[in-house]
Amino acid sequence: MGMEHVWLLPAIPAVLFALMGLFNGLVPRRGDFIVILGMAVVVVLSFLVLLDFQGSFRDGHFAPGDSNLYSFSWVEIDTGVVDDLLLIEFSTFVDGITVLMLAVVSIVTLMVMIYSVGYMRGEVRYGWYFAVLSGFGAAMLMLVVSGNLLLLYLSWEAVGLASYLLIGFYWERQTAAEAAKKAFITTRIGDVGLLIGIILLWRGAGSFDIQEIIHFAEGGGYGETYLTVTMLMLFAGAAGKSAQFPFHVWLPDAMEGPTPVSALIHAATMVVAGVYLVARMMPVFDVALVARDVVLYIGLTTAALGATLGLVTSDIKRVLAYSTVSQLGFMFVALGVGSVTAAMFHLFTHAFFKSLLFLGSGSVIHATEEQVVETLGGLRRKMPATTTLFVIGSLALAGIVPLAGFWSKDEILLVLQDGAGFGPFVILAATAALTAIYTTRLVLLTFFGEPKDQAAYDHAHESPAVMILPMALLALLAVIAGFVALDPVGRALGFTGGIGEVVFTQGHEGHAFKLDATIAIGATVSALAGIVLGFIYWSGTAERAVRARQWSPEFHDLLVNRYYIDHLYQFTIDRVVLGLATVVAYFDRWVVNETGVDGSAQGISFAGYRLKFFQTGRIPNYALAMAIGVIVLALVAVGRT
Amino acid sequence: MSDLNFEYGLLLPEFILVGSAAVVLMLDAFRADLRISRNLLPAITVLGALIAGVASLLYLDRDPTDFAQLIAVDHYTTFFRILFIATLVAIVLGSYEFVNRNITHQGEFYALLLASTIGAIYMAAARELLTAYISIELLSFSLYVGVSLAKNDTRSGEAGLKYVLLGGVASAMLLYGLSIIYGTTGSTTYEGIAAALEDGVVGTPAFLLGLAFLVGGLGFKASAVPFHMWTPDAYEGAPLPITAYISATSKAATFALMLALFGIALDAAKADWQWMLASLAVATMVVGNLIAIQQTNIKRLLAYSSIGQVGFMLMAITTVSDASGSALLLHLAGYLITNLAVFIAVIAFYNRTGSEEIEDFRGLAETQPYLALVITTALFSLSGMPLLAGFVTKFVLFQAAAEEGFLWLATVAVIMSTVSLYYYLKVIRQMYVAEPADGDSRWRLSPIAYLTTGVLFLGIFLVGLWATPIFEAADGASAMLFG
């Protein structure tokens, strides 16, 4: 299995999608095992690709920019458009980023599929679900192996379509259908930008091939303003897909889909497509520095925004969704300072622990049929395995050494400090601490303390092994994934320069993975502080204290010292953090969501509503419109001369 | 004048179509006496059309020629002959059940479809204004009749009246424009006009006025804003197959004519009309797509959506060039396939339910999943989703426009195609999300409906995934105008 056969990876699940979508009724178990088997083959193949890549790297064959490995010319015709030849070639391309993405996508997809066997048992359209999952895998794999922008765009849309189908899987539910539509349309708005950006890039370079476009851009082929506008358009597409401000509103709503889908699409794979795109086009962004700065600040805004919103949300999946938004912001921050390494590394680790968290929340929902954290609690007694795995995922997310999140988050903070200075660094560091707080809150409210809804608690049970095992595997990855960045590990795997340099950088910047002791220690301390803060506020004592104060003011003086602390927390969290979060939430709800997204949809709808009344149904009015039309044309025509 | 080519054999496919029309009319007149099945009429129509289609293939390897300098017989003509005849076959196959139930004058129905196809073909093939005009009228007259032919529906009469009266006004405007162009250039052949324009009548007020009236008249036929207002009403009032036919053949024929007229005859006056078409294109895209959002009747929704599509096609005429010519032809082919798929599916739906309201599509995914799939795919294709025909054809179209320096127009078009997704999703949502009405159970399609929609369904994917053959045909055809 060499790199030139990489097209097989998307081809296998695509064929399975077509077959299973049509004929899942004809096979036992609706064909779930066939789909899973196919994906397992893809996992194996993706490791073969990795080996081949590693081999050619070791042999010194690999040079970025000339790895257009397989191309199929789709439309090739003399049209007089560019060089008298419209050539639309579908080509695949493999480099470090691709290899990394292949591993992430295939592994997480496989895990989610296995998990779904348990989670989706007994659902109607069970076979269709697996078929679409396979279709999604195909589209996502095609996205990451495509060597030209047109193929990338095609798979980009196919991924969106699969996401639409999966979010709307419970189409009987009105909210699910609405959410699916919202996700689809919001991302499509970004996609308009992407398509325009692609056309603009093509107009300059005369090719859709990514490497050719990069060469053209690096050679200064595009004008400065032109390129800035183009890359901003492209980034609009990326921001839409990756739920960056102000497009982030669709992601929490997308939680209406089945939880494994959230784990796969809305944590590990599809939402990182935007990160992947920007990383892939980074050499071009390096030329358009204004656009790159926009990426940085949008990323920063989103990271902070997602984290604060995560603090006040009570739906377990929505908390995770905001967390994802925030973490994607981290990745864009890294990209904004030009570090593909840090961004891709965080993407890699985040995929594992966030899908683990989602699957864990799925396990909870599966057991209790409840997803509001305030009504849960104490589940650790009923679901020990889930609890353990969820805590591992949470610690990884919070960035506790030596779990995966620690390494990649530190890397981002490091490059940010080097690249953008102190201000952004402080904001992002604070956001990292916030991450620890909301994670702690989520864990405490869900699994610890006393059960608040006895019925749900009684109903709860540990999930079956078919669900726990994939989670355990992901938890393992969440623990160890960070180590691959260490040079000894890389050398042990056969990459002479350390894996970090190869896989995460594509060689274009020569930026190897580093670890800065100050930042590492600082980050760990702030994460721990966040956890402690979370414990104090949500572990139950504070709550009791509040009740005590209200019930009996006489004891107030006695407890004053405790309450000073409490007040401090109360103040910092209620007034500052929660206040800020409320403001942000309000802004998000009314300004971005209502005015920006729904507003533009409503505006369009309203414009249509007004316009339609010109259609009066009366012939003389119609004739009048024609007459005015022709007179205006005539007058303007004569007036122009 | 004796050097003209009067080889009537060049018009063979059309003679076959006329002959079929005559046979259909005669058989219908004596149907009661001859005791023949009513399904014989569509059968003969399809048969005649197929023979004509085969006959038009005969001209593929002949050198481009013309009939008396009026009608070109070349790849361009062949392309549209095949396209229109295929459309005719699809519509007849997709609608014969509908016709059996709802149309009392069936012989007339099929005969006028055949006759209007001739009009459509000659609109594409005409290289002279008079021929072009009379072909337009042949098509329009057939459609006036067709729209009013649903005699059990009072909307049909109203729609017909609107169409015929406004059509008359538009004809008068078109003719006034043609007369001025004839007067200023002294010729009615495209070549003669082009030659005269080279000598410089361009830009005089009279000529500009002629152009304005010409654009107005053709804008009506193409339903460009603000000459579009007949469209939704006629679409809604007409019997469904005629609606399908207007949205497919009539539109494509108008654009075939415009491409030849503006590409050959008026090319030298580009500066005078480009802005007219560009502004019409923008207005058309915006108005069509915005009003579509508000519709509740599927025919009306498709009417406005087709107005939106007209904007995209006008864009190709605006930027007329070899590239946008072949892009337009490709787009027309893809659009026809997609549009017919929607309409024939809707006809099948109507045959079952008797309803045209979008609301009544609820739960179609449960009661007839195949039909729901076809409609969904076709609507996605219309909105320009990748992997489907609509994406490829629109992409090539927008790209050609961008290449000709109309990037802003292409941008508006991209944005408006996103808006279009909004209302297509409304239909799709009804089918997949809403519960079926009480008492609705699964139902079956007739085999012919399965066949027709199935072929078109595959066609959408074929164009979407492997457009090269059609693109080559379109390119060869377009080269006849610009080569």
Place this chain on the structure above:
Amino acid sequence: MAGDIPMENFLILSAILFGIGFYGVLARRSAILILVAVELMLAAVTINMVAFAAYLDPERFTGVIFAIFVITVAAAEVGLALGIVLRLFRDRQTAMVDEASDLKW
């Protein structure tokens, strides 16, 4: 035969006739009177055509032939339109176009 009447005279006559016709289309309520107005517009066109043919294209006089076609089509159009008007009248007991406005929006 037209002697030394300038061609512009015919063109202006035609322009005025066209304007009057368009006025009729826009101002009238009766379907038949709208048809009448359309006939006026078409008559204007034929005047134009024939004038151009006589003055500018005397060898080939394509305009005259064009005019013949226009007259033919106009006559056919009246016939067809009247058929539709009759049908509308049977459906709704009116031939006033603004009363036939069920289809709108």
Place this chain on the structure above:
Amino acid sequence: MIERLPLPAPLAALLRRAFYPEGSFRLPLPAQLDRVIIYGGLVAGAVLTPILLVLIVLLVINVLTAPELVFWLASAVIIGGALGAVLLKNIVHAALSLVMTLLGVAAIFLLLGSEFLALVQILVYGGGVTVLLLFGLMLTNATDDPIVSDGAQKPFAFLIGIGLAGILSVALVDQVWGAPTASMVPFRELGKRLFLDFGAPFEIASLVLVIALIGAIAIARRDRPEDTEDAAMGDGA
């Protein structure tokens, strides 16, 4: 009807003879038609006679040539008829004043040297179209209630009409046209051009007529009961 008109008895008798020659026979025309024709004729005569006289005087004193005289006369008739057609409140009067315009146009054709076209104009329009229109009026009961009001957008219509006529006139006069004089259209040549050079469009035009014919019949015909039964049976077929 005719008796009630304030006319001298011999004239009334003459008219009665003209309109009801056998006494029992009635032209299939609206009841007021005779009155229309009579009043129309009288008014037209009253207006046109002075104009005619003035023009003839001008002709005699060589200010006008004969073709110019014809042109101005025909123009007056055309514009007058057109105004009548779009302004008259009485629907039948309006339709009839169309005839005046069309006859004037025929005169213009003659002036421009196309006898054939003039003939076609008179036959097709003066004969066919007018009668068709009158039938239409009759069948839609317009003759029972002949007065129609105009639509609400009349002011716009007025502006547009004036505007169009103005723009067109200015633009057409502004153009520098080629040759100054008109010539006759030879009859034989016309036939050759029409049937030979333009044979293809001619045949298409015949198709247009056929479509219009069968279309008009199919649409306007009141469906026989067996047709609808037939259609109902189609469900089973």
